Amino acid sequence: MATLKDVARLAGVSARTVSNVVNDQPYVAEATRARVVAALAALDYQPNQVAKSLRTGRIGLLGFVVPDLSQSHFARLASDIVEAATARGFTVAVDQTHGDLERERRLIQLGPRGAMFDGAIFHPEALRAEDIEHRESQFPLVLIGERVAGDRLDHVYIDDRAAAYEATRRLIDDGHRRIAAIGLRRAAYARTAHLREEGMRQALDEAGDQVQQGRHQYVERYEVSDGYEAMANLVESAERPDAVICFADMLAIGALHRLHELRVAVPEDMAVVGFDDITEASFSYPPLSTIAADHAEIATTAVNALIERITNPGAPIREYVVSHRLVIRQSTRTDSTPEVRN
Amino acid sequence: MATLKDVARLAGVSARTVSNVVNDQPYVAEATRARVVAALAALDYQPNQVAKSLRTGRIGLLGFVVPDLSQSHFARLASDIVEAATARGFTVAVDQTHGDLERERRLIQLGPRGAMFDGAIFHPEALRAEDIEHRESQFPLVLIGERVAGDRLDHVYIDDRAAAYEATRRLIDDGHRRIAAIGLRRAAYARTAHLREEGMRQALDEAGDQVQQGRHQYVERYEVSDGYEAMANLVESAERPDAVICFADMLAIGALHRLHELRVAVPEDMAVVGFDDITEASFSYPPLSTIAADHAEIATTAVNALIERITNPGAPIREYVVSHRLVIRQSTRTDSTPEVRN
């Protein structure tokens, strides 16, 4: 691999001049520039990014850290983040925590992999507010998804309370009279779930006596089997709800599974709403109504926030609220006709 | 950020000795080691990976390049590759080509992002065999998925011919008498699809006159809408098949959609088999029978092959064949009862 020096020697100039040409600096005479360009081509010069990084202190790499990249929600986010980062000249490296608390704690301090990155976007799962409070590192970090509270780090998320409120309102307007949640978590740090529950309660309160709250279901994880179990409980319970909001589409898909087995009519006898609008939501039976965050907006917002933080470490900490919408499919009442989704 | 020199000064030794301690070299007296360790801790020393890389020529970064990370199949592969690479001490950076030929061509030459990586695992989409034949670069590269022929690069894939053969055999044994394919491509470079078609033909030939071949459907892309269209054609055609093998689960899901709309009974009047076993396949209606490659095996095989190639660039080019199996769900005939999948 040819280096700057090789090119300089061939062109009969100094390395400095070659560098100027490569980086489009001014102050290069036309004649010399031409000679250098020729030499560059002749040797098929490719700048060594590592050397450049050592010198400049920038490596052009952002970390994206999630519990599990194979989950649709994270995969789609990753895809959008790669696009957004590429547009700004950065490459994205991915890491998975599998929700391991120790790993997430270490990450908060060092950044991923001993900080070979300029910064990272992090979707925590097990992390607590206190972990962030105790953070000493200056490594540039932007949090997305789960809210860990604290005002020490930039955050990007949707208005979870409003989203849950809207979904509940819709179910009430559709005529449902007992509405339950699947997806609360006992853990004290699960703020996102609590905000959603608040939004539901607000809508229920506004509706007054005519609408009841179902018995909310707590879960450990957000997997299909958890939703399946939770729905099994609900269906057997004395005061069976006629509508459920699941705090993740995977929970909703498990719930639909159980309902299908029990021949409970969806949405007539039980309406189901999810969260995230993952691709599986379009292909479940029946297709799932769900809260869709604008994932592209999350990605660009997070990437821009991170680059801003890297460039300007002293700027005040910010919260970014990204838009969402309620997507109505056949798991809730609808007048529109089903369409094929691409 | 403290450097080796800072630590050396504090410990009253040379940078050389600190380096020895950090890298667990022998020949360090216990007493000095203790002093150095203390200094290391006091300054919270973190080695600068970039400087290390410049010196050693290794950066510990592997590229993983796919058309689109948001597609389940690629997301799952990415997840497995991150795990496998982490286990071997490497970090994974992701890049997306969106099937753009120029981008894939450039990649074959330089590696992703001007070769800030030690090597890359690449799932091509538009690339032709000739592009690889003309390759001059020595950048370590391992190909997975689509077969681009040529013996210039290491490849990892399943035995597509055998997989298609097995699926076809199963359909014949289930009593189907006219079997079609959805997913052939006109492009000359689509070798994978052709191998699958060969496998199907072999099974059909063996079955003799009792089984016919349906009219194979060509598609441009492997998306839901393509499968939907293709199935629409098949159902209306004069010699309508009673079973279909789709060369991607997304095609199969689109096909199932159309069948559901037309109230064609699956699998009784039309059996459907897919390829890939993406998560959506479990949640379609009915759940999809499909060919599942061992994705974890693909990942570890590809990572190991790549690291081997990086370490030993002169080794002979290899092909790695990974195992697969036919997963039977409700879109084909079955005697077993449906189960919830986690």
Next chain:
DNA sequence: TTGTATGCGTTATCAT
């Protein structure tokens, strides 16, 4: 067992 010195390939500072 440890220190000195050099170079990895760039960019940036200072001259000229």
Next chain:
DNA sequence: ATGATAACGCATACAA
């Protein structure tokens, strides 16, 4: 407008 040269932080050949 361009050349010489010093960093960037680390690992290592060579000395001691």
